[in-house]
Amino acid sequence: MLSYRHGFHAGNPADVFKHAVVIALVRALQEKPRGIQFVDTHAGPALYDLGSAMAQKNREHEAGIARWWSTATSDPMMAPYLELVRGFNPDGELRHYPGSPMIFKSLLRSNDRLVLCELHPAEQQALLSRFAGDRQVSIRCGSGYAEMPRVLPPPGGRGLVLIDPPWELKSEREDLTMALESALKRYAHGVYALWYPLIEGRELALERIPQRLGLDGEAWLDLRVEFAPAQRLGRMYGCGMALVNCPYRVRQALVDWHAAFTGLPPAET
Numbered sequence: 001m002l003s004y005r006h007g008f009h010a011g012n013p014a015d016v017f018k019h020a021v022v023i024a025l026v027r028a029l030q031e032k033p034r035g036i037q038f039v040d041t042h043a044g045p046a047l048y049d050l051g052s053a054m055a056q057k058n059r060e061h062e063a064g065i066a067r068w069w070s071t072a073t074s075d076p077m078m079a080p081y082l083e084l085v086r087g088f089n090p091d092g093e094l095r096h097y098p099g100s101p102m103i104f105k106s107l108l109r110s111n112d113r114l115v116l117c118e119l120h121p122a123e124q125q126a127l128l129s130r131f132a133g134d135r136q137v138s139i140r141c142g143s144g145y146a147e148m149p150r151v152l153p154p155p156g157g158r159g160l161v162l163i164d165p166p167w168e169l170k171s172e173r174e175d176l177t178m179a180l181e182s183a184l185k186r187y188a189h190g191v192y193a194l195w196y197p198l199i200e201g202r203e204l205a206l207e208r209i210p211q212r213l214g215l216d217g218e219a220w221l222d223l224r225v226e227f228a229p230a231q232r233l234g235r236m237y238g239c240g241m242a243l244v245n246c247p248y249r250v251r252q253a254l255v256d257w258h259a260a261f262t263g264l265p266p267a268e269t
Helices: 013-029 053-058 078-086 100-107 121-130 144-151 172-186 208-213 248-260
Strands: 037-040 047-049 096-098 113-118 137-141 159-163 191-199 220-226 236-244
Touching: 013 078, 013 100, 013 159, 013 191, 013 236, 013 248, 037 100, 037 144, 078 096, 078 100, 096 100, 100 113, 113 121, 113 144, 121 137, 137 144, 144 172, 159 172, 172 191, 172 208, 220 248
Parallel strands: 037 113, 037 159, 113 137, 159 191
Antiparallel strands: 047 096, 191 236, 220 236
């Protein structure tokens, strides 16, 4: 678990898809004025330097955000995502990529709160330094699964939990399922977003979870995409975002959008 560093993968096609979905979920929830608590169970260091040795090792961002960087689009999911990422690169050059903590932070209203959980010591320090003194952000140094019962239900009753593990451990799906089961007992009407990779020869799909947890078709929405061949990352050919209690305001829009998503911007005409 502690060997995983998302800096090697920041801005890749999976991040593009995942973060576009997260932004759509946040904006849908914020259509109501009451404050929201956002929880990120596997936060990472929040902001990535795409020129760093870590990011340059595999240059995965070139198959993801870099392909979209110069695109002008009115796509209802991609346009807000690109606007937010461009805000971290004000000179127009793609140098930095915001991880989910910075995406959440950028979207917080004055009455929203953010809880960031991280197990890796170096990335804990990055979070503590970046958000020092920020009263809207709470850092939990430890397992996100262990922290979920301590932060749920949210004080104001409204919340979104992003569960985005590295999927390195054989027990990950069971760990996630148990954590989600416990969370739903404490906070049944919360919104949960579960990210997972699609890897050749390794079955990680989450189809068994809804039956085990008694989630019907209204409560469970599994958005799975396959990337264009040029964007596949070794054996990883796509990814999924399984949503529990997806806000109805954005549900159909996400279903329609993900069905056409390949990871590539539309061809110029």
